[in-house]
Amino acid sequence: MVLLVLTALLAAASMSFLVLVENFSAAVPGHRCWVRLLDNGSEVPANLTAEALLAVSIPPGPNHRPHQCLRFRQPQWQLLDPNATATNLSEAATEPCVDGWVYDRSTFTSTIVTEVRPPQLGPGVRDQGLKPLGQSVFLAGTVVGSIILGFLSQRFGRKPILSWCCLQMAVTTISTIVAPNFLVYCGLRFLTSVGLSGLLLTATITTHMRAVTMTMLTSFWGVGQMALGAVAFTVRDWRVLQLIVSVLFFVIFLISWWLPESARWLIIRGKLDQALRELKKVAKINGHKEAKRTLTIEVLMSNMQEEVTSATSRYSVLDLFREPMLRWRTCRMLAVSFxxxxxxxxxxxxxxxxxxxxxxxxxxFGAMDFLAGVAITFLFRFFGRRTILASALVLAGLAILANRLIPQDLQTLRVALAVLGKACCATSVTCIILYRAEMTAEGFLLSASELGSAMSPLIRMTHQVLPSLPFLVYAALFIVSSLIVPFLPETRGLLLPDTIQDLENQ
Structure with a gap:
């Protein structure tokens, strides 16, 4: 069990690298249009400063800095006159960045935005949706993967699917380094996320200490985020970041060969001899030498008879909607998860x-996830799932809403509100994952969650219409979810359900 838990913790930290690496590898650096006066060394006037040349070449943008997508058709020398008016500026003809862009490389030496993109486009207004579109394609892979790999893991076992998914993620991640264009890059990221969904499905740990285990996984997701921030600060090249992520999953791939196959799956599939060998191997690792003598097929079957019987019962997703109680419970949890x-x-x-x-x-953000994971372990002892989840969701929504209302100049306050919102999100993540396992069909709800994650970057594309609209939508959805949670049943102290009948008996 220790080996399983340690592997799951390493996987949780590595997954945060994989999912969030585009915050840095696909960051949009500061940029402006290429202009002859500034960027053609032979034509730079010696008697003018770079600031003056920038003022006559690039119009100011919405934030009063040089516009990122436009330039003047001709140098506006009159703007150097201290008495120049806004009328002089409004009458000046502008054009898009037809000669390309100049990037600020003080923060990032290179990113996907500056290199892996359709050659006719730069990071301007015309393709502001490329980054969220790429992220949406990546997250859509988890939806496809959860469907395909769910069936494959039932047929071929958890261990081979886990090993294959780790190898697939490692290979496709390192392959993005040589992606010739944005389309190929998105295809590779899609294949990576298909493997990610397999890792989520096959690396689930079920123990009698499920709350503690889930909070540990959430905490290590936070550890991975902190490590990602530190690594990205040290390594400013997106290719090196992708290489580091790939190495992490190669390590998990190698470890997976030492993990045992699920004995429960082997028994359900009728492979009793192999299940017995796996259990004896685990018992030997744990120091239970007497298990070699006492553990037999008869003992195994007598202890697993109920699970074998329940596994042979045929249920489908439609069964969750046949009974009114299960139907309303499932619909509410679907809405909250999505x-x-x-x-x-x-x-x-x-x-x-x-x-x-x-x-x-x-x-x-990572520190808040870690601290939230530690704190929620104690909160679960005194409060129910509904109370913690509803409170965390409404606080997250209010914090994100306040962050958008605070002026850009008050960066310290904005960061504080963002961190508070993330801490509440981290608390909600642990509650929802645990709630799903305790209340209804976890795999079905996981698919709904993955569908919501795939749509999330598309909402952000509305930023081009109204900059604050995406975050207003996110805050509203948090608050709406918090209003649904009180109508869910409390599951604190209940046994994990294995069948539809178990759900009805709750």
Whole structure:
């Protein structure tokens, strides 16, 4: 069990690298149009400063800085006159960045945005949706993967699927380094996320201490985020970041060969001899030498008879909607899972809109996940799942809403509110994962969550219409979810359900 838990903890930390690495590898650096006066060394006037040349070449943008997508057709020398008026500026003809872009490489030496993209496009207005589109394609892979790999793991076992998924993620992640264009890059990321869904499905640990185990996994998701922020601060090249992520999954792939196959799956599939060998091997590792003598097929079958009988019963997703009680419970949990993941991924995948120092913000976010995981272990002893989840969701929504209402100049306050919102999100993540396992069909609800995560970056594309609209939507969904939670049943202290009948008996 220790080996399983340690592998799951390493996987949780590595998954945070994989999912959130595009906060840095696909960061949009500061940029402006290429202009002859500034960027053609032979034509730079010696008697003018770079600031003056920039003022006559690039119009100011919405934030009063040089516009990122436009330039003047001709140098506006009259703007150097101290008496120049706004009329002079409004009458000046502008054009898009037809000669390309100049990037600020003080923060990132290279990113996907500056290199792996359709050659006719730069990071301007025309393709502001490329980054969220790529993220949506990546997260859509988890939806496809959960369907395909769910069936494959039932047929071929958990262990081979786990090993294959880790190898697939490692290979496809390192392959993005040589992706010739944005389309190929998105295809590779899609295949990576298909493997990610397999890791989520096959690496689940069920113990009698499920609350403690889940909070440990959440905490290590936070540890991975802190490590990602530190590594990204040290390594400013996106290719090196992708290589590091790939190495992590190669390590898990090697470890997976020492993990035992699920004895429960082997018994259900009728492979009793292999199940007995796996259990004896685990017993030997745990120091239970007497198990070699006392553990027999007869003992195994007598202890697993109920699970074998329940596994042979045929149920489908439709059974969750036949009984009124299960139908309403499932619909409410679907709504909560969908709304939460849609908002959660919209926030954690767009750090550049929450604060200027995304490295520090990523470390803070990870620290909040870690601390929330530790704190919730104690909260579960005194409060029910509904109370904690509803409170965390409404606080997350209010914190994110306040972050958008605070002026850009008050960066410290904005970061503080973003970190508070992330801490509440971390608490909600643990509650929802645990709630799903305790209340209804976890796999079905996981698919709904993954669908919400895939749609999340698409909501962010509305930023081009109204900059604050995506975060207003995210905050509203958090608050709406908190209003649904009180109508869910409390599951604290109940046994984990294995069948539809168990759900009806709750």
């Amino acid at each position: 709304c939460f993941t849609l908002s959660y991924y919209g926030i954690v995948l767009d750090l550049q809109n929450l604060g200027r120092d995304i490295f520090l913000l990523q470390v803070f």
